[in-house]
Amino acid sequence: MDDILFSRRRAERFAQLLDEANGARRHHVRSRVDAQLAPLVAVGQRLSVDPPAVEVNPEFRTGLRAMLLATAEREGLGTAPAASEAATTTTRGRLLPAVTARRARARGAILVGIAAGAIAVSGISAASENAVPGDALYGMKRSTERAQLALASSDISRGQLFLDFARTRLGEAAKMRGDRIGYSAVLDDMDADTRQGVRLLTSAAVQRAEPGSLDTLNTFVASQRRAVSGLLDGSTRADRERTQRSLLLLDDIRERSDSLRAAIACGLPAPTTSDTLGPDPKACPGSR
Template sequence: MGSARRRRERVLEHLTALRRLPLGGAPEPSFRARLRAELLSGAHAGEPVRPAPGRHARRRPTPRRPLVSHLATFGLAAAMMVSAFATYQSVPGDSLYPLKRAAESTLVRLSADDAERGARELDSAKSRAKEVASLLGSSESGPLVSKTLTEMEASTRSGINRLERAEPRSPKIKKFARDQKKVVGPMLPRLSEDQQAQAQGYLHYIEGLAAPQ
């Protein structure tokens, strides 16, 4: 165990020396020879001792635990990635949607300052707009659309207020207003009368943000 550790330390020392070389430089021949010798000695030292061939020599079965462990780790990572993607793609009414909202709230709370917090709240408002667009056309989306429009406006106003305090006349505000108008505007013909009133009031608010000052 101690010899293996010493070999690793020597290899790390060689790698550290390589990192100190100037960009485009190459190690000296003596260094290359020393590194090759170290690697070869480590490879020979790590080879298992094989019994001499004979009548009573038995081949030990290759352990499969490491392979199973790697497969299990890979499967777990893949499952987590699929779950995260499904959570990100969820819309109001989906079982994973509360996790999506909880993750957004956590990011807002962990923001370093008002500027970052405001920007993340505007990102949440953009997500609400996309969710409304996804909900349109569903037979049972009426209450969910109205609720999501309300949350979109709340996130927008909170994010704008924070950004205006931290970065007065920030170009992020105008860009957000222009982008959001392109998403919300086309929804109007597909909304109910009450929902249209909500969306039009929202558009009026963000149009004032995008107007030149």
């Protein structure tokens, strides 16, 4: 509770300092966190005076708008009170301390700050697209991926995103060949993203009893296998051995996809067992 209260007071004080920096009336009370917040206030001033010129990805803009609208709705920002509540609100408003109004303004300022900050960060995100492990912007690249997952609307969308990330890891691996540790680590991440995506898509196929998600999976496996096989050319023995493990995983995924497709076609009940690739079906009666 103390941490929550302290964080809220910091947010309120940050909103006050931003107001003061932009010409609002200065508060005589000073806080012990002012020194800590000063660098952030300076950044806020620079952003307001000279906002960065960035192009926002349309998908990012759509996702951000949806997130902000959901937050505004949850917080009750911008909604008028019902007629039955108007009188109560008016009476209560005269009794509330002035700090309540400041908190409301602080909440709005924080929401706007999140939007402005997210849009500014999107420019850095675009610059990080070609980053590889060890680059300064690689952490931003992975954070952007996590944000995409958070904004995904369904398990199928998340599954497809994980497969996209696996393709991205493959491109990074191509640049890391010769660095045995770095190359192996990137392929580990690629295989982890692949398994996550496969598990989501195979689970969706079983839940819906239709193979549409498996078609997506098979397309991915075919293209990804060709690309991963290309890493074998001119690679060291250690890199080849590690690459073969990723190829075996793709073969296992295709086999699982075919088994699930057959199980759906012959009307088997949903599998009760699963593993890292999702549901593990039984063979159809009469099949070898």
